[in-house]
Amino acid sequence: MWQCSDKVQDHFLNPRNVGALEQPDAEGQAGTIAYGDALKIAIKVNRDSGVITDARFKSFGCGVSIAAASALTEIIIGRTIDEASAVSDAEIVDYLGGLPEDKMYCAVLGHEALQTAIAHYRGENDAADSSERICKCFPARKAFLERIIRTNKLTSPGQVTNYTKVSGGCQSCKRPIEELLAAVNADMVEEGVLDAAKAYHAPVKATPFMPAKFQMNGNGAPPRPNGVTEANGKSIGPGVPRPNAAPSVGGEAQPTPQGLAAFAKLKPEERIEVVSKAIDELRPYLKADGGDCELVEVKENTAFVKLSGACMGCQMASVTLSGVQQRLIEKTGMPLRVVPVQ
Known part of the structure; x- marks a missing residue:
C-alpha cells in the first residue's frame, strides 16, 4: 500500500x-x-x-x-x-x-x-478545447489526452486511465483510447522523444470466428486478447502450459486429424465436458480484466458461450471470442466455432 x-x-x-x-x-x-x-x-x-x-x-x-x-x-x-x-x-x-x-x-x-x-x-x-470527446463517463477530449500522453510519456492504456480516469467506467472507449495512444506513441518515436521498444501498439481489430492477428506490444510481450496470453504456441496465461497443443501455422492453432477423429467419437455430454474444461482454464485470465465467459451449450462443432462484465458489448468482445475459439481448437484438435448468446 x-x-x-x-x-x-x-x-x-x-x-x-x-x-x-x-x-x-x-x-x-x-x-x-x-x-x-x-x-x-x-x-x-x-x-x-x-x-x-x-x-x-x-x-x-x-x-x-x-x-x-x-x-x-x-x-x-x-x-x-x-x-x-x-x-x-x-x-x-x-x-x-x-x-x-x-x-x-x-x-x-x-x-x-x-x-x-x-x-x-x-x-x-x-x-477552449473543442476536439472530439472520447470517453462517455469522464469529460476528456482528444487534445487533452494527447497532451497527457506526450508530457508524461505514457505507454499503456492503464497509465492513461490513472492519469485521466478515462476508460475507468463502462470501458466503451477502450478501443479509441488504445488507438489514440498507439498513434501518439508512434509520432513520439518518429520525433525521437520515445524509445520504439516502449511504444504501445493497439491490437488489430478481430471479427467473430476469425482468429485475431495481434501486433506485439512495445515491450515485445506476446499477443494479449483480453488478458489471455499466448507465447510462441507454448503457453496460455502466465506460466500455464498448453495441454495437447495442436500444431500451429502462422501462430494460430490448426485442427489435427487425430483430434478431429477423437472429438467425433465423443458423446454429447463428453463434448460438453471437454469444452467446458477448456473454457474454465481461460476464465481466470478473463476475470483478471474484469470479464468472464461461460459455456451455455455445445452442438456438434459449435460452442455457445455467454460473455459478461468487461467482455460483454465492448469492441474487444470479438477478440475475446477469438481467443476462446483458438483455445478450444488447441484443446480438442477440432475446428470449433464460438458463438455468443445473450
Whole structure:
C-alpha cells in the first residue's frame, strides 16, 4: 500500500489558500462533481508586473486532490502568469514528494484548472478545447489526452486511465483510447522523444470466428486478447502450459486429424465436458480484466458461450471470442466455432 509523503499529509490536513477569492481577476475549473472530482481555482494578478499575488481553490474530491490543489496554489503565488502557465503535472507531483500512479489524475486536475484560469485571464476562453470527446463517463477530449500522453510519456492504456480516469467506467472507449495512444506513441518515436521498444501498439481489430492477428506490444510481450496470453504456441496465461497443443501455422492453432477423429467419437455430454474444461482454464485470465465467459451449450462443432462484465458489448468482445475459439481448437484438435448468446 502507498505511504503518502509528509507533504501530502500536511497539505491535506492543513490545506493552504482554501475558499473563495474576493474579486478575482480570473477563475478556472476542471472536472465535475458528477464524475467524482472537481476543482475550481481563482487567481489575483498584479496588472503591472503580471505576478500572481493570491490564489484560492475549492475542491470536491479525495484527500490527494485537496493536497494537490493546495500545493498548486503555493507553487503559483509569486510567479508571473507566463511562469505559472509553464507549471506541469510533474512539478505538482514533485512538490508533494511523489504520488502513486493511480492518483496522478489529481495533479492533472490541478494543472487543467490552472490552465483554464490563465486562459480566462488572457481572454482566451473562446479557444477552449473543442476536439472530439472520447470517453462517455469522464469529460476528456482528444487534445487533452494527447497532451497527457506526450508530457508524461505514457505507454499503456492503464497509465492513461490513472492519469485521466478515462476508460475507468463502462470501458466503451477502450478501443479509441488504445488507438489514440498507439498513434501518439508512434509520432513520439518518429520525433525521437520515445524509445520504439516502449511504444504501445493497439491490437488489430478481430471479427467473430476469425482468429485475431495481434501486433506485439512495445515491450515485445506476446499477443494479449483480453488478458489471455499466448507465447510462441507454448503457453496460455502466465506460466500455464498448453495441454495437447495442436500444431500451429502462422501462430494460430490448426485442427489435427487425430483430434478431429477423437472429438467425433465423443458423446454429447463428453463434448460438453471437454469444452467446458477448456473454457474454465481461460476464465481466470478473463476475470483478471474484469470479464468472464461461460459455456451455455455445445452442438456438434459449435460452442455457445455467454460473455459478461468487461467482455460483454465492448469492441474487444470479438477478440475475446477469438481467443476462446483458438483455445478450444488447441484443446480438442477440432475446428470449433464460438458463438455468443445473450
